[in-house]
Amino acid sequence: MKKLPTVLAATLALSLTGCGYNTFQTTDEQVKASWAEVINQYQRRADLVPNLVSTVKGEAKFEQDTLTKVVEARAKATSIQATPELVNDPAAFQKFQQAQGQLTGALSRLMVVSENYPNLRANQGFRDLSAQLEGTENRITVARNRYIKSVQEYNVTVRSFPSNLTAMVMGYKEKPNFTVENEKEIAKPPSVNFDAAPAAPGASK
Numbered sequence: 101m102k103k104l105p106t107v108l109a110a111t112l113a114l115s116l117t118g119c120g121y122n123t124f125q126t127t128d129e130q131v132k133a134s135w136a137e138v139i140n141q142y143q144r145r146a147d148l149v150p151n152l153v154s155t156v157k158g159e160a161k162f163e164q165d166t167l168t169k170v171v172e173a174r175a176k177a178t179s180i181q182a183t184p185e186l187v188n189d190p191a192a193f194q195k196f197q198q199a200q201g202q203l204t205g206a207l208s209r210l211m212v213v214s215e216n217y218p219n220l221r222a223n224q225g226f227r228d229l230s231a232q233l234e235g236t237e238n239r240i241t242v243a244r245n246r247y248i249k250s251v252q253e254y255n256v257t258v259r260s261f262p263s264n265l266t267a268m269v270m271g272y273k274e275k276p277n278f279t280v281e282n283e284k285e286i287a288k289p290p291s292v293n294f295d296a297a298p299a300a301p302g303a304s305k
Contacts, residue, residue, distance in 0.1 A: 120263025124272055127254040131275060132184055134247040139182045141240045142200060148236065149174045149207075152229045156210065159220040166206075166213050173203040187251075193276040207233065244278055251277045 153170060156162055177199040186192050211230065214220050221227070255274045258267045266272070 119266040120257055120260070121266055121270070123257050123263060124254075124266065124270070127250065127257055128272075130250040131187060131247070131254050134243070134250040135184065135187050137243040138240070138247050141236060141243045142177070142182070145203070145207075145233065145236045145240065146174055146178050148229060148233055149203075152210075152226075152233065155223065155226045155229060156214065156220065158223075159217050162217060162220070163213050166210055170203075170206040170210050173199070173206040177203045187275050188273070190276040197278060204237075248278055251275050 149170060153167055156167060180186075180192075180196050180199055182196060186196060211233075214226070214230075255277070257263045258272055258274050
């Protein structure tokens, strides 16, 4: 009789393994870890924006509309609470992704416009911040890719037999993932060019 609990425990362990329960635990933790890194890098970028905007403001006659859009986009992106539960809410996740995408676009525009201001491009503070921003955008891309792979692995487990039966019983559902409307543009960090701006077409020599 003493062997019965051991046999039952072994049987239960084997059944849990076969039904994908343990895989769910592993993949769900991977999603959480990769999501935390995505948030970490987005926060790193958000922390750079105030200093970047402050430095750009020192350039006379800089396009105020461009600066305003950066400030507004950052405010919107940081207003969304990126909690672990957000990855289980498709609507909230899409809202978060859109807000971050708007900030990406606003910062890219800022970098492009800055090329028209030689004094700004020669500013060491601006150069340092631009380099940090570019590095952060690269880290964001890496973190997003890891998250995408983690979610794909988790979602495959949710849909595959027999683990899909466990998913139905235990309430595991597919998690939303990043969608890329223009993958090349999003994956490309903001352009930073400190060389002299090319002459406009048709300009007199």
